[in-house]
Amino acid sequence: MPTDSIVTRSLTKSYGSLTALDSFDLAVEQGSIFGLLGPNGAGKTTLIRILTTLMRQSSGEASIEGLDIGRYGREIRCMIGVVSQENSLDRYLTARENLELHARLHGMNKRSYKGRIDDLLELMGLAGRQHDFPDTFSGGMQRRLVIARALVHQPRVLFLDEPTTGLDPQSRRAVWEYVRSLAGSMTIFLTTHYLEEAEQLCNRIAIMDHGRMIAIGSTQELKDRLSGATVYEIEFTGDGADRYAALLGSMSCVNNISQMHNKITVTLECWECLSEIVTALDGAPVRRISLQERTLEDVFISLTGEKVRE
Amino acid sequence: MLQGTLAIWQRDMLILRRSITSELVAVVAYPLTIYLAFGIGMQGYIGLVDGAPYSMFIAPGLITMTAVSAAYNESVWSLWFHRRVQFTIESYRVTPISVSEIVIAKILTGFTHGIIKGCAVGLVIFAITPFRFPLEHLFYYLLFLVPGSALFSCAGIISGTVMDKPETIGKVEAVLVMPLIFMSGLFFPLSSYPPGILSWVRALPTTALFEGARRILVAGELQPISLFQVAGSAVVAFVAAVVIFRRKMAE
Numbered sequence: 194m195p196t197d198s199i200v201t202r203s204l205t206k207s208y209g210s211l212t213a214l215d216s217f218d219l220a221v222e223q224g225s226i227f228g229l230l231g232p233n234g235a236g237k238t239t240l241i242r243i244l245t246t247l248m249r250q251s252s253g254e255a256s257i258e259g260l261d262i263g264r265y266g267r268e269i270r271c272m273i274g275v276v277s278q279e280n281s282l283d284r285y286l287t288a289r290e291n292l293e294l295h296a297r298l299h300g301m302n303k304r305s306y307k308g309r310i311d312d313l314l315e316l317m318g319l320a321g322r323q324h325d326f327p328d329t330f331s332g333g334m335q336r337r338l339v340i341a342r343a344l345v346h347q348p349r350v351l352f353l354d355e356p357t358t359g360l361d362p363q364s365r366r367a368v369w370e371y372v373r374s375l376a377g378s379m380t381i382f383l384t385t386h387y388l389e390e391a392e393q394l395c396n397r398i399a400i401m402d403h404g405r406m407i408a409i410g411s412t413q414e415l416k417d418r419l420s421g422a423t424v425y426e427i428e429f430t431g432d433g434a435d436r437y438a439a440l441l442g443s444m445s446c447v448n449n450i451s452q453m454h455n456k457i458t459v460t461l462e463c464w465e466c467l468s469e470i471v472t473a474l475d476g477a478p479v480r481r482i483s484l485q486e487r488t489l490e491d492v493f494i495s496l497t498g499e500k501v502r503e
Numbered sequence: 504m505l506q507g508t509l510a511i512w513q514r515d516m517l518i519l520r521r522s523i524t525s526e527l528v529a530v531v532a533y534p535l536t537i538y539l540a541f542g543i544g545m546q547g548y549i550g551l552v553d554g555a556p557y558s559m560f561i562a563p564g565l566i567t568m569t570a571v572s573a574a575y576n577e578s579v580w581s582l583w584f585h586r587r588v589q590f591t592i593e594s595y596r597v598t599p600i601s602v603s604e605i606v607i608a609k610i611l612t613g614f615t616h617g618i619i620k621g622c623a624v625g626l627v628i629f630a631i632t633p634f635r636f637p638l639e640h641l642f643y644y645l646l647f648l649v650p651g652s653a654l655f656s657c658a659g660i661i662s663g664t665v666m667d668k669p670e671t672i673g674k675v676e677a678v679l680v681m682p683l684i685f686m687s688g689l690f691f692p693l694s695s696y697p698p699g700i701l702s703w704v705r706a707l708p709t710t711a712l713f714e715g716a717r718r719i720l721v722a723g724e725l726q727p728i729s730l731f732q733v734a735g736s737a738v739v740a741f742v743a744a745v746v747i748f749r750r751k752m753a754e
Binding site: 245246247249271275279282283284285286294295298300342 | 506507510511513514517518521589590591593594595596597598599600601753
């Protein structure tokens with residue numbers, strides 16, 4: 194039976210009167226890819242800094258692989274890898290030297306890290322550039338090098354704090370592939386602003402805001418939680434849309450309706466209402482009726498609101 | 504315990520080795536210019552100072568100034584850059600090494616820069632000028648230079664830790680560090696100060712360093728009180744640097 198790799202209980206962090214993390218409870222299963230979403234200032238980075246022992250909590254408990262973060266900081270840092278938001282590569286060291294320094298900081302000797310670094314450079318597609326300085330790399334290559342650095346000591350838990358921010362779509366997909374290839378061999382804790390990234394990679398996703406967890410589950414579970422409402426798009430031929438928009442809008446099972454040219458989007462109370470709609474449209478010049486899938490972004494916006502955060 | 508310190512110090516020495524030529528050219532140029540301009544150019548006007556030719560009087564101070572300035576500058580800028588620009592300090596902190604290991608490594612790096620650059624300037628002055636001293640004085644001179652460089656390296660670490668803006672670092676150097684060096688009798692004898700000020704100036708660890716280093720190198724007079732003053736200040740600065748850096752990292 195899988196056990197939990199990361200656990201927090203009532204974890205709280207306050208800066209004066211500001212509560213960045215508010216009684217945060219979390220359990221991340223060993224070997225899973227867990228995604229944490231939230232708007233700017235939601236508390237994601239505070240949480241990751243506490244879990245990686247860079248910051249102390251104000252109250253509550255947290256453990257990594259069963260070890261309390263307050264008491265076993267050194268032991269925890271031995272078994273975690275961290276890819277921070279900032280590109281923290283040493284620009285005065287070559288790619289290989291960056292990895293070697295990290296290995297030495299983990300107490301590895303040359304015999305044990307040499308082969309490991311060769312493998313990682315190969316895996317990340319950087320073997321041919323290992324003696325070059327990171328400043329000469331593209332953004333995607335630098336990010337891959339940061340990930341390689343976090344993997345040198347074969348961590349059991351990998352923290353990825355917005356690992357693909359600022360990358361082009363090709364580089365982003367390459368990073369996704371590397372992350373996917375690691376799945377199962379270690380627990381991966383990912384924060385991201387890219388909802389597609391979370392949807393593509395994560396087994397479970399949590400959404401947090403104002404320091405609190407507001408939803409957790411698989412992508413499908415989160416979409417299902419959005420509401421029982423179902424959204425359909427009805428496309429008309431000719432000018433039928435104008436006539437039928439008024440008719441559909443007057444029906445009790447229609448919660449919301451909007452029109453764009455010859456397309457009407459209706460939000461129904463439940464999918465069973467569709468038969469009433471089809472009956473009402475009998476004889477109408479309908480070209481197509483299609484179900485609109487709810488996206489993770491819909492869920493995110495519905496839970497955290499549309500207001501832009503500072 | 505010190506595996507992290509060693510790894511970071513070795514990293515810093517690798518960078519120094521790569522740029523040693525340009526570093527030394529830059530670091531030798533300034534004190535050598537001062538030596539030529541003041542020591543040689545002004546010698547005829549100034550004559551003897553404390554019984555020694557003026558060029559002889561300022562040479563030990565220039566070597567000491569080079570060493571401590573290099574120690575301070577390396578520590579302050581390196582720590583600020585790694586903390587605020589390159590974020591490498593943060594990448595060190597998620598490894599098993601302690602915060603103390605990081606700060607001790609950075610102090611050692613600043614100290615090493617100071618000693619190497621001070622020695623380089625000393626060798627150049629020795630090679631191209633008539634400045635000479637008995638070789639046995641050199642050992643005792645190093646007794647001053649070692650804690651002096653450590654003191655300024657720790658001071659640089661403290662500045663690089665508490666200051667987040669580069670312009671503030673420059674201001675502190677202009678308002679505090681350079682006046683402390685120049686007030687310590689680098690270019691003139693301490694007897695030039697009015698008696699009321701002299702006791703204050705003598706209390707400064709920089710005065711103990713520059714005056715003690717000159718007296719031992721030129722005249723072979725060891726001043727144990729000055730030596731203890733410099734060493735004691737270095738120990739206090741070391742403890743302060745470690746504590747301040749640890750506190751900053753805990754914020």
